[in-house]
Each structure stands twice: as C-alpha cells, then as structure tokens.
Amino acid sequence: MLLKGKTNKNNSIKHMKLTRTQREKVTALLLVLPALVFLIGLIAYPLIQVLFDGFQFKNLVNVNVSGFAGLDNFKEVILNEHFFKALKNTIIWTVFSVLGEYILGMFTAILLNQKVKGIGIFRVLVIIPWLVPIIVAGMTWSWMLNPDYGIVNFLMIKTGIIETAIYWLGEQNTALFTIVIVNIWRSFPFFTISILAALQAIPFDISEAASIDGAGIISRFFKITLPQLKSVSIALITIHVIWTAINFDFIWIMTQGGPYYSTETLPLMIYRYAMKEYNIGAASALASMIMMVMTVIFVFYYAQKSKMESND
C-alpha cells in the first residue's frame, strides 16, 4: 500500500496517511462489513457445515454415531429405494413447471402488452397468484381438489368433462401432474411481469416495419420478438429451474410427498433424512449433491450469458 507520511529523525513513519482512493476503499469496506459478517455467518458457515457433514456420520438421537464417513452417506442416499423415484419426480416437477410457467407467462405478457382500455387492472389481477402466501394457496387448492366437496370436481362433473370425482392429490398417477398445474398457476405471474417489461423495451417500429413487409403475427413473434427476449428468457428459466428444483414447502403442504412417494422430490428426501430419521450425514450428503447440480446449471447459464454479451 502506498503511504504518504513524514519521517522523523529515525526514518520511521510518523503519520500514515491514506490516499483519497485508499480512504474510499476503506470506507466502502467498513460500510459493507456488517452485511459481509451477516452473509458469512448465516450463509457461508452453514453451507460449509453442510458440505462437511455430508462426509461425516452424524445422528441427532444416537451420539455413538460419529466419525468420518467418506462416501458412505452418498452411497446410502443413492441406494435408498426412493432415490431414483424422487430424482425422476424432481426432473418432471421442474421441467414441466418451468415450461408451463414460461409459456403461460409469455402468453399473458403478450396479451398485457396490448393497448387496451383498463389494461392496468388486468396487470394487477394477474399478479394475485404470486402474492398469495404459499400456505394459503396450498391449503385452498387442496380443499378445491377434494373429491368429496371440492369445487374443481363439482365443476368438471357438471360440465361433463369427467363422470365421477377424481382424487387428484390422492391417486399416484394424477398427484404429480396436479401439483405441477397448481405450481404453474402460482408462479407464472413472475414470468409475465419480467417478460412484459422486456416486451415494452422492444422498439415498436421494427415490428411495424415487418408487418408492412407482409410478416404475419406468428412470423413476427418468432423472428423479431422472441430473439429480443432471449437474454431475459434464459435468466428467468435458469432462476426458476433452481427455485423449482429446490422447492420444498409447496409440495409438502399439498401432498407431503404422497400418495406413497409419487410426489416425493429430492428436497423432501432431505427433510425426511434430517427431521424424521435424524440422519444429518445423509441429509447433508443429498443437499450437497443437489447444490453441485445447481452450481453446474448456474455455471452453464453464466457461460451462455457471457457468450451472448461477447457476441453483442
């Protein structure tokens, strides 16, 4: 560090003065320090603890279980009879949720981008599913889907779509599909708002010129609008893939992973290891595995983003 100072007879620095740039850096560091301490204490430390515990034998009710486990916890997780089912459910839950949210979000964003009287009211209404607390949404949908007195079955029978009530959340072949639909309902507004903001940034004259040249609506959408939305789409999809894959509360509220593990995902498996079996080692190992996959997804996104920015 370059210091300015006066030296006394013994050539020692009497007054150490920082340059203006150095003072600004120190000030910035001091102001950021509380947040940094918070981040290290509440995020970095638990994260490192989880990675460490993944390689340890650790059980909350059995103090005799301790020591270095190596890869045993990871083997135990992979050999669990429900692991591959949970992995498959996680992939289905994530892929179809994000796909559905994106398509519905795009569709509603395009509609809300039109110059229609009262469009502001529709923009507010479309946000409502996102605002409803998860516990309220989950419980309300559970009651609506009830086969004995739920409104969904009632309306479907009345309109002739089905003949008898279906236990949407109680049958193994419908439960996962049902919670994906409910999740799409809940999360698509986030896509709508983000895509709408991006749509409004697209210059109108490009689309108008294409229209004059004879391009139809669909052609204009795929050749003009969609390429302009590439950056925001990739960001949204990446964030939502990560959020959806690690989602626990919504599935737990609606089905608790049932009926018989048909909606069990990897985050629910972590919960069962930790809070039902008290096997912290296995829970941490599974959490570490999921974190590695999410990191790979994020690195892939970052590489794509950098590539797009360098092409620009």
Add this chain to the structure above:
Amino acid sequence: MIKKKFIVLMSVAIAACLTFSACSTGKNSSKSKENDTSKVTLDYWVCWSPGSDTEKNSKAMFAKYESEHPNVKIKYSLITYDMAHDKLVTAASAKNTPDMSWALPEWIGEFNNMGMLSDLTDYYNKSELKSAIYPNVMDTMTVKDKVIGLPYQLTIRALLVHKSLTDAAGINNIPATFEDMLKLGDIYKKTEKYPFGFCATSVRTPQELIGYLASNGLEIATEMKDGKYKNTWKDDPAQLAKAAEVFQYYKDLTKKGIVSPNTKAWGWEDEDTNFATGQYMMEVTGNWMSERETTNPKEMSDVAITAPPYKEIPATYMETNPTFIYTSTEHPKEAFDFAAFISGKEYQQAVFPVTSPRTDVVSDVKWSKDFMNIAKTGISFPPVTLGGITTAMTDSLGKTLQNNEEPSTVAAWLSDEINESLKQSGEYSEK
C-alpha cells in the same frame, strides 16, 4: 475530515447494531431483566386449535395462575402439532428451546435420546400428582425409571358410530371384530354411504395401525433382556402371519367397498371431517370429536361410542399427551410448578374435563365415561425413537393400498424397517 470520519464510523456502528439486533440471544436477554424485577417468564409452546374451548379456558387459567403467582409470567406461543415437532428439534439443536411445551407421546423416545427433557422424578415424587394420575398413564411418561413429562391430556381411541345411519342401513349389531366389519360389504350399495373409514396418511395412521396390531397380539418393538428393543415378527412365523392378517384387513376393507376408495389417501382431517359431516357411518378416533358437536350439531347428535373392532383381543391406542420441560430451562422449579398446575384438578376440570389423565376428574358425559370404559385395553408406543418407525408404518399402508403389495411381503418389510430404524438410533437389541 474528522467530521467525515465520525459520520462514517457512526454509519458503520448503526448498520452493525441494526444487523445484530435481528439475532436472537435466547433467554439470556431476559435474564438480567428478570434479575432486576425477580419476575420469571415461562416460555410455553401450545398446540390448541384457535378459537376452541381449550384455548378460551386455558387463557383464563393462565391469568388465574399469574394472579396467584405474581412473580411468574406465562408467555405462550401457538404452533400446530405438525410444526411443533420440527421447531422443537431445530430449537434443541440451537440450544434455544422454550421452557416447556405441549407434546405428543411419539416424541418421548427421540427427545429423551437427544437429551432434551428434564428429569422430573424428584419433583414428581414430592407432588400430589403421584396419587392422582392413572398409574399406566405415568408409565408412558417414564423412561427407565425417569419421569420425563407430566400428562395434560388422555385420549383413548374408540369406535364412533352414527346410530341413525347404521340403523337405517339395517346394521343391528355394531361390529366388534374384524370379521364383523368385513361382513358389511353390501351396505354401500343399499345406502350409498360407506360403513367405515380409516386414516392412511398423516400422523394418525401409525396410531390406528398399532391398535389393530395389538388386537392381534403383536408389538411393533419388544423390550429384550438387555433393555433394548427389537421387532420379533420375522423370528416367529406365527407373528409374521398375524401381522399379514392386519394388512389383509385393510386391503379387504377397501376391496369389499366397506370404505371409500379415496380412504387410501385420507389424512386425519379427512377422516374426522367426513365423519363429522355424516359422509360415512363409523370411525376409530378420540374424544376430541366432542368439539364437533358444536360445529356439526345435527350430524353429531346421533353418535354412539364403543370399543374399536379387534382381531383376537380387544385393544386400543391410548394417547397420553405430555407437557415437556426442557433441559435448557433456567427455571426448572417454576416450570414444574406450572406443569403440575396444568395437570392439577382445578385446571383439568376447567380445560380437559372429558380427557383428563386424573383419577379424580371424571365426567358423566359419554365423551368421558364411554371412552374411559375401554381405557384398560389401551396400549401405547414403546419409548424408542419413533421417527423412522412411524414413517415405515405409514409406508406399509401405502404399499398395501396404493401399490397393492402382498400383506405378507409388507409385514416382512415393516419388520425389517423397524429394526433398521432401531439400529440407526442405537436402540436395537442383538439378543
């Protein structure tokens, strides 16, 4: 320059204060306050239903206790049973449990093994409760001669019957055994109401299953000579066959149309609500259903109470809900005194008049008398870590009803899972 430095340092100090003010310091923060005023605040977690009579009456009794003990303040927090378990485990890991809480008997083994529970033996032996609580109830609160909780509520599971519906269906004798129940296969065709319902998911599933297994002479984990536990079904083909009979019973109830096909995914809310609204005729449940007489007066007006159906010997699940006092409490004496007040006659008469574990609090109403008549057949969970065991018991019904697996295969699987869970928790007997 100095002024600028001062502003920067003050900004940093304020930011740090705001950041760390969000961090809890647990009970220590109140300690110096309490020392100043000699006032003890007892942090008490409860799980009553909001708006219930239990809540109303409990709050009145808390106020009475505080007026009689001016140095004690009761600070209660309302949490659901489902959340309470996880919050308590998390709080224990952070060494920040409340002073005391409501609890379920299934948590006794695991909380004791985690070292969370205070030893109340000395306090209990000196209190009036020793002669007032049913002895078999206190047995469920005792682990290896150590009293680890005080009972605040006792519920027995009984068979509740909508008499008007069974009479209309021509069911003259209420089913007493599995075989009697399995003869009701044609009732739905005649009446369009299912005769029975059970719980196949949620916390109540293992509670119902353990009662049925006990009625066929089976224990889920037997205490061995070394003081540890083991499931012995696979050591004895006769026991394994009996366990298979119980799972076959569940299967037959569904196959013969005695229960709704949706029952295979019912939780306890579905089971109780559908019964309270008269959707089906009979269910095995507890005397908390007396509260449904207020919410569903018309449908619940015809309810009769009798023993649950059994296979070989009458048996039912007895649930004694404990008040736990945690080892982290700084006020063990005050906490015990308040817990003893909750288990005391005055409180029990006011708050739990029909579900009291006291011998001197008995009501003539059917919700107390008829349930207590079958209390002697009550059994409880063994005092072991139950998390993995109860999950396996629920899964065994999933295998039977959702996956349609063979009952003998399910019984063998459950035996293995129970023993595996006991091994994980260090409670498995090699003998």
